[in-house]
Each structure stands twice: as structure tokens, then as C-alpha cells.
Amino acid sequence: MSAAPGNELRIIGFLCNWCSYGGADTAGVGRMTQPTDLRIIRVPCSGRIDPLFVLKALVNGADGVLVSGCHPRDCHYAEGNFYARRRLEVLKRFLQVLGIDERRFEYTWVSASEGQRWQEVVQKFTERIHELGPAPKITPDQMAMAETMAAQPR
Amino acid sequence: MKIGVFICHCGSNIAGTVDVAKVAEEVGKLPDVAYSTDTMYACSEPGQEGIIQAIKDHNLDGVVVASCTPRMHEPTFRRTVERAGLNRYMFEMANIREHVSWIGKDKESNTQKAVDLASIAVAKLTQDRPLIAKKFGVNKRVMVIGGGVAGIQAALDCADGGLEVVLVEKTATIGGKMAKLDKTFPTVDCSSCILGPKMVDVAQHPNITLYANAEVDSVKGYVGNFEVAVKKKATYVDWTACTGCGLCTEKCPSKKATDYFNEKIATTTAISIAFPQAIPKKASIDPEYCIKITKDKCGVCEKLCPTKAIRYDMQDETVIEPVGAIIAATGYDLFDYTRYGEYGGGRYPDVITSLQYERILSASGPMAGHIKRPSDGKEPKNVVFVQCVGSRDKSVDRPYCSGFCCMYTAKQAIQTKDHLPDSQTYVFYMDIRAPGKMYDEFTRRAMEEYGARYIRGRVAMIYPKGDKYIVRGADTLAGTQVEVEADLVVLAVGAEAAKGASNLAEKLRISYDKYGFYMESHVKLRPVETNTAGVFLAGSCQGPKDIPSSVAQGSAAASKVLGLFSKDELESDPQVASVDIKRCVGCGKCIETCPFGAIEETDFRGEPKANVIETVCQGCGVCTSTCPQGAIQLQHFTDNQILAEVNALCQQPLVTSFE
Numbered sequence: 001m002s003a004a005p006g007n008e009l010r011i012i013g014f015l016c017n018w019c020s021y022g023g024a025d026t027a028g029v030g031r032m033t034q035p036t037d038l039r040i041i042r043v044p045c046s047g048r049i050d051p052l053f054v055l056k057a058l059v060n061g062a063d064g065v066l067v068s069g070c071h072p073r074d075c076h077y078a079e080g081n082f083y084a085r086r087r088l089e090v091l092k093r094f095l096q097v098l099g100i101d102e103r104r105f106e107y108t109w110v111s112a113s114e115g116q117r118w119q120e121v122v123q124k125f126t127e128r129i130h131e132l133g134p135a136p137k138i139t140p141d142q143m144a145m146a147e148t149m150a151a152q153p154r
Numbered sequence: 155m156k157i158g159v160f161i162c163h164c165g166s167n168i169a170g171t172v173d174v175a176k177v178a179e180e181v182g183k184l185p186d187v188a189y190s191t192d193t194m195y196a197c198s199e200p201g202q203e204g205i206i207q208a209i210k211d212h213n214l215d216g217v218v219v220a221s222c223t224p225r226m227h228e229p230t231f232r233r234t235v236e237r238a239g240l241n242r243y244m245f246e247m248a249n250i251r252e253h254v255s256w257i258g259k260d261k262e263s264n265t266q267k268a269v270d271l272a273s274i275a276v277a278k279l280t281q282d283r284p285l286i287a288k289k290f291g292v293n294k295r296v297m298v299i300g301g302g303v304a305g306i307q308a309a310l311d312c313a314d315g316g317l318e319v320v321l322v323e324k325t326a327t328i329g330g331k332m333a334k335l336d337k338t339f340p341t342v343d344c345s346s347c348i349l350g351p352k353m354v355d356v357a358q359h360p361n362i363t364l365y366a367n368a369e370v371d372s373v374k375g376y377v378g379n380f381e382v383a384v385k386k387k388a389t390y391v392d393w394t395a396c397t398g399c400g401l402c403t404e405k406c407p408s409k410k411a412t413d414y415f416n417e418k419i420a421t422t423t424a425i426s427i428a429f430p431q432a433i434p435k436k437a438s439i440d441p442e443y444c445i446k447i448t449k450d451k452c453g454v455c456e457k458l459c460p461t462k463a464i465r466y467d468m469q470d471e472t473v474i475e476p477v478g479a480i481i482a483a484t485g486y487d488l489f490d491y492t493r494y495g496e497y498g499g500g501r502y503p504d505v506i507t508s509l510q511y512e513r514i515l516s517a518s519g520p521m522a523g524h525i526k527r528p529s530d531g532k533e534p535k536n537v538v539f540v541q542c543v544g545s546r547d548k549s550v551d552r553p554y555c556s557g558f559c560c561m562y563t564a565k566q567a568i569q570t571k572d573h574l575p576d577s578q579t580y581v582f583y584m585d586i587r588a589p590g591k592m593y594d595e596f597t598r599r600a601m602e603e604y605g606a607r608y609i610r611g612r613v614a615m616i617y618p619k620g621d622k623y624i625v626r627g628a629d630t631l632a633g634t635q636v637e638v639e640a641d642l643v644v645l646a647v648g649a650e651a652a653k654g655a656s657n658l659a660e661k662l663r664i665s666y667d668k669y670g671f672y673m674e675s676h677v678k679l680r681p682v683e684t685n686t687a688g689v690f691l692a693g694s695c696q697g698p699k700d701i702p703s704s705v706a707q708g709s710a711a712a713s714k715v716l717g718l719f720s721k722d723e724l725e726s727d728p729q730v731a732s733v734d735i736k737r738c739v740g741c742g743k744c745i746e747t748c749p750f751g752a753i754e755e756t757d758f759r760g761e762p763k764a765n766v767i768e769t770v771c772q773g774c775g776v777c778t779s780t781c782p783q784g785a786i787q788l789q790h791f792t793d794n795q796i797l798a799e800v801n802a803l804c805q806q807p808l809v810t811s812f813e
Binding site: 077 | 223224225249251252253254256257258259260263264266267270271274656659660663665666667668673685686729747749750772773774775776778779780788791793796797799800801803804805
């Protein structure tokens with residue numbers, strides 16, 4: 001079930017406090033076993049998530065980013081998740097432009113009562129990231145090349 | 155910065171699958187961490203004292219506790235660090251129980267994950283700033299939504315406690331489902347006799363304003379200062395003039411109007427009063443059936459009314475009620491049994507719901523308390539009760555138990571025998587769930603004294619045969635199939651969330667589960683609170699409940715409101731947005747996106763700038779991710795704070811190859 005130690009990939013989760021973080025708690029209280037790759041960052045609302053957070057994570061070495069908020073129409077702040085949905089949908093399309101596999105990013109809705117659903121979401125997303133493997137990293141050679149190019153006078 | 159880190163064992167809850175000493179050791183290596191240790195129970199008194207002592211001994215300016223979910227103990231530890239003289243926001247929590255030890259089996263992976271989570275908490279803490287709460291006034295009025303027994307109890311308790319109460323009821327009378335019942339279990343006490351006095355109290359209480367035939371239109375504001383728009387639906391009768399004499403209902407020629415109070419087993423007049431004990435006892439017109447309104451003829455009621463109260467041109471009216479707290483007591487509705495095609499799907503007139511049977515049993519019902527078949531008016535001999543119709547049935551997406559059906563079925567079996575001594579009752583059941591005081595004894599009485607034949611098994615189908623019905627089901631105890639010839643079949647339909655419950659929840663900004671029942675703040679310990687401050691729950695809107703539980707919850711919700719209102723001022727949450735006026739370009743995007751209208755434009759030396767109204771801001775942070783300048787920042791969840799967490803996880807050394 002869980003990735004063997006050393007084989008873990010780096011998956012970052014941004015979860016809203018009221019629904020999905022609660023859902024993850026519910027899954028925990030129910031002892032619903034999940035892969036251990038995911039690290040959760042708590043935010044008040046999915047509407048607080050700046051797409052830049054997701055990008056920053058992906059560019060700096062995350063292998064996958066998962067965002068989860070309240071179901072549409074069930075937002076603690078009335079409409080925060082609608083803003084999140086629009087921004088994240090645009091981000092998803094934008095990732096390809098940046099050369100990042102858009103499958104490394106996913107957003108979903110899980111309520112505080114849906115522990116089981118959270119377990120499934122984590123399971124599936126972790127499996128997907130493992131299928132994709134570690135995100136490509138910049139090699140020192142490439143880094144050096146980039147630095148030389150940047151140093152060249154135009 | 156000097157940070158103290160405390161890794162909690164939580165007995166074996168965490169220490170069982172996480173090497174807590176190792177976590178403390180690893181986190182202790184982080185640059186800002188001055189002190190790191192593991193502790194048996196961080197939340198216990200010695201645990202908290204240990205934190206306070208460490209803050210003093212090591213001169214710490216921030217604390218991280220890695221233990222359970224912050225949704226549980228964050229307030230506890232904030233108070234702890236405050237006792238030691240730190241600002242309560244110089245504290246972060248890492249959730250290594252619900253998110254680590256309870257869900258991962260591998261100790262090594264768990265330990266690494268716990269180290270990571272504690273490290274991001276440390277990273278966040280390095281960016282934290284002290285925040286100070288402000289105080290604001292409280293409007294000590296409360297609104298109760300729903301006039302069933304739970305809402306009535308909540309309204310009366312609040313009113314008796316000296317609060318001004320606004321009670322909003324959707325239908326034309328309060329009383330809810332309980333008012334429709336003939337008798338109550340396990341005492342077989344008359345329902346309207348015990349509810350009636352409470353309803354009268356509501357009508358007469360000087361502190362209660364009752365809006366019947368009204369619904370909540372919109373909710374603005376926040377705890378202590380809500381503004382609720384209540385839509386008073388047109389009744390076409392001026393209730394200030396109507397005396398409830400009933401003359402109009404006697405003479406109304408339109409007698410085919412739907413009788414919702416009698417669960418549609420009878421019809422009523424277009425102008426009607428729901429039932430004799432209705433509160434308020436005022437007439438209202440169903441515009442769909444009124445001949446004057448539909449065809450501009452008739453007008454009998456207008457001519458007859460001694461107080462000239464009829465207003466055919468009445469319009470809906472909206473009133474704004476400022477209140478400081480809201481109690482939702484919107485109750486339940488019944489499962490639509492017509493989804494069961496095998497039970498006739500609503501085609502057989504003598505297959506009825508339990509609530510329809512209550513109206514048949516009731517002396518004030520359409521049959522004046524004589525049990526008769528709706529089809530031909532004959533007295534039934536064999537009455538078959540089918541339990542769990544739309545409850546404990548995954549096939550219709552109702553896997554939960556409605557809780558009270560076993561009991562009312564036993565009561566109805568007893569009443570059937572009382573009304574018709576020659577009758578025989580049969581009850582098809584799955585299990586008998588009677589866990590209340592005197593409940594099991596009561597179902598025993600139905601079987602032993604009243605001869606109800608209980609058959610353990612589900613009913614496969616019901617079909618007509620002559621003027622009777624054949625009920626075919628399994629007897630799982632005997633291991634046989636049984637067929638019973640029934641004159642009348644009563645389906646114990648399950649409870650489900652009230653129609654429109656999710657709509658109201660969205661207005662109140664509270665959560666509901668997948669079946670539409672409202673979610674309490676904590677399943678065990680905060681049963682009447684919601685996650686929205688100032689909004690409380692009572693009765694079946696939170697889940698199916700019998701009368702005593704609903705009443706208890708009504709009182710509980712009232713006591714929570716009285717507790718909230720015992721202070722003249724509340725502390726506002728300082729985790730609100732704040733504008734850096736030097737960065738703000740006055741584009742107004744935050745003003746547009748704020749769901750609460752908490753941001754206004756101000757003039758700063760001739761330049762437009764955003765300004766946050768702190769008491770209105772709820773702290774969602776939508777503005778922060780909208781601002782193109784990063785000028786508006788949600789305190790305690792600023793860009794820098796969240797990015798610090800991201801960096802703690804993702805700033806790893808570059809790898810040398812793709813492998």
C-alpha cells in the first residue's frame with residue numbers, strides 16, 4: 001500500500017481548513033490507511049490558494065500537488081471554492097505551456113464527513129504520481145549551460 | 155528566532171507508529187529550533203506545564219507542538235503559550251496523528267513524514283507575527299429557523315432567558331411533525347396535548363416574534379451581528395385583523411385544495427386553518443385553488459369575514475431582522491416511498507405512509523379518529539406494517555437508520571388494536587432498535603399484550619388481490635417465505651433531510667453531509683455547534699431524532715446562545731486581511747471578489763486604496779490570492795508564511811541525474 005521507504009515521492013497537498021482538512025482528519029480517526037507520500041499544508045479556504053503556490057512547489061521539486069476544498073456550494077466562506085475552481089482550471093491548462101506534465105497536479109472536493117472519499121483520493125493520486133515517476137530535475141550540466149548562456153553578452 | 159518543539163506521544167496513538175524521539179532529534183537540528191523534545195501527552199496538565207517551563211527556561215519566542223489535528227487542540231495550546239507570556243499566534247501545530255500515525259503502517263516512513271510536517275510548522279512559525287484580537291459589540295437577539303418541537307423549545311428557552319427571539323416557520327402554523335402525530339411513544343401520551351401548551355407559550359411570550367408562513371431569504375453578517383432577510387409569503391389574509399373564527403373556511407366553495415397538514419389523505423378548502431390548535435390561529439389562502447384569485451369570481455370569504463381581513467392582492471414582503479445568533483431547527487422530511495415500485499410506487503390507495511396513518515388515527519384528522527381504508531372507507535381487519543422503507547437500504551441511497559421508526563410502528567400497532575379490537579397487526583422488521591428509556595419494554599408490550607405479530611424479514615412485494623393486498627416477504631427466522639393478506643399496509647418511511655435544507659445551509663454557510671443533514675462542529679463533543687460561529691443546530695436537521703432528543707437539543711442550542719450572549723463584547727479573530735497601503739494601487743479587485751463585502755475603498759491623500767473592515771472580514775483569503783500587488787495579506791496565512799511551508803518541503807538539493 002504505502003511506498004517503501006526511500007521510494008516515496010514528494011507530494012504536496014493544499015487543503016482548506018473546513019472541509020478537506022477535516023475530511024483528512026475523519027479518515028485518520030477512522031484509521032483509513034493511506035500511502036505516506038503526501039504532506040499537507042493547511043489553508044483557510046481553497047480560495048486562498050494562489051496558483052503560484054502550486055507552481056512554486058512543482059518547480060522546486062515536488063512530484064505532485066493535490067488541492068482539495070469544500071464541494072461547490074458548500075464553502076465555509078460562501079464562494080471561495082468557485083474562485084479556486086476557476087484559477088486552478090486555468091493553471092491546469094497553463095502547466096503544459098510551462099512544460100510541466102499537468103497530470104502532476106489535481107484538484108478535488110472532499111467534505112469533512114467524507115473520510116473514505118479522502119482515502120480514495122489520496123490512494124489514486126499517489127498511484128498516479130508513482131506511475132509518472134519522479135519529476136524531471138535540472139541537471140548540473142543543464143544548470144551550467146543555462147548560466148553560461150545567461151552570462152553571454154547579447 | 156528561538157523555537158521550542160514538542161513531539162507528542164499521545165500514549166501509543168502516535169508513538170506506536172512514529173519514532174517520536176527521532177522526530178524531536180531531527181527537528182532539533184533546524185536552525186531556528188532552540189529546544190526540541192518529546193512528551194507523553196502534550197495536552198495534559200503536566201504536558202502544558204512542561205511547555206510553559208521550557209518557554210521560560212529557554213527564552214523561547216515561539217512553540218511548535220506536533221500532535222493531533224489543530225482542529226482539536228489548537229485553542230488549548232494557544233492558551234498555554236499565552237499563559238507563558240507569548241502571543242497566542244506565535245504557535246504552530248503539526249498534525250502527526252490523524253495525518254500520520256493513524257493512516258500509515260510503516261514506522262520509518264511515518265517518522266520521516268512527521269519530521270517533514272514538524273519542519274513546515276517550524277518554517278511557518280519563523281514567519282509568524284503576534285496578532286491582537288479586537289472587541290466588538292453583540293446584538294443579543296436570536297433567530298430560530300423552524301417551528302417544530304426543537305425550534306419551539308429553543309425559542310422558549312432563549313426567551314425565558316431574557317433574549318429577544320425571532321421564530322421563523324415555513325408553514326402557516328408552528329408545531330412541525332409533532333403536531334401531526336396522534337400519540338407519542340412510549341407513553342402513548344396525546345401529542346397535541348403535550349405540544350399544545352408550548353405552542354401557546356410561543357404565541358403569548360412577550361419576547362418572541364413569530365413569523366409563520368415565512369422563509370429565510372438571505373443571511374449577511376457574522377456572529378453577534380447577523381442581518382437576516384425574512385420573506386413573509388403572502389397569505390392573502392391580514393393576520394393583524396384575522397381572529398381565526400373560521401367562518402371563511404366553512405363557506406369556501408373551493409374544497410379540493412391540497413391538505414398538506416393531513417399528508418394529502420384528504421382535501422381542504424382554499425382558505426383554511428391547518429388544525430384546531432394551530433399557532434398562529436389565522437386563516438390563509440392557497441392561491442392555486444382560490445376561485446377569486448384564479449378566475450376573479452366568488453369572493454365569498456371577503457363578504458363573510460367579520461373583520462374584513464381578506465386581501466386578495468397581498469404580495470410577499472421581506473423584513474430585515476438584525477440578530478446576534480441563529481439556531482437552525484429545520485427538521486426532516488419523509489422519504490418518498492413511491493421510489494419502491496415493488497410496494498406499488500404510490501398506485502395503491504391503501505398502502506400509506508406512517509405519517510398518513512397518524513392523521514387517520516388522530517381525532518382531529520380527516521377520519522375523526524376512526525381507522526378506515528382510504529379507498530372504500532371500510533374498517534381494516536389485517537393491518538401490515540413494513541419497517542425500514544427508505545432507511546438502512548443502500549439500493550435507494552439511504553444506508554442510515556432513521557432511528558425512531560421501530561418505536562412509532564410499535565405504537566401504531568398498539569393503537570390499531572385499541573381502536574379495532576378485532577384487528578390483527580403484522581410487523582415486518584429487520585431489527586428492533588429500541589435503545590431509549592422504556593422503549594424496549596414498549597415494543598415488548600406491542601407483541602405480548604397487543605398481539606402484534608413481528609416477522610423478521612424484508613417485504614419483497616405488495617400487490618392487490620380483489621379488494622385486499624398480498625404482502626409477500628421473507629421470514630428469516632423461520633427460513634420461509636410468508637404471504638399476509640392485508641386490508642391496509644402502513645409503510646414506516648424513513649426520515650431524510652428537509653427539502654431545501656442544503657439551500658438554507660448555503661445561506662448560513664454551514665456544512666451538510668451527503669444526505670443533506672447539517673454537520674455539527676464535533677461529532678461527540680460539539681453536537682449543537684456548527685463551524686460557523688453564532689450558528690447552532692437543534693433537532694432532526696442534524697440527523698434523525700425522536701422527540702426527547704430534539705427537545706434536549708433545542709434546550710442545548712438555547713444554552714449555547716445564552717452563554718454566547720452572557721458577554722457584552724466578543725473577541726474578533728485577528729486572522730483577517732490587512733492592506734499594505736504603500737503597495738495598494740487601488741484597483742479594487744479585492745473589493746469585487748470579497749464574498750462578505752468586507753473591503754471598502756478609502757481615499758488616502760487623493761489616491762483610492764482598499765481598506766478592510768476587520769469585524770466583517772471572515773478570513774478566507776480570497777482577496778490575498780486576487781491582489782496583483784500582494785498588497786492585501788491575510789494575517790497568519792500570508793504569502794510569505796505559506797511559501798515558507800512550501801519551501802521547507804520543496805527546497806531540496808539538485809539531483810545529479812534523471813535516475
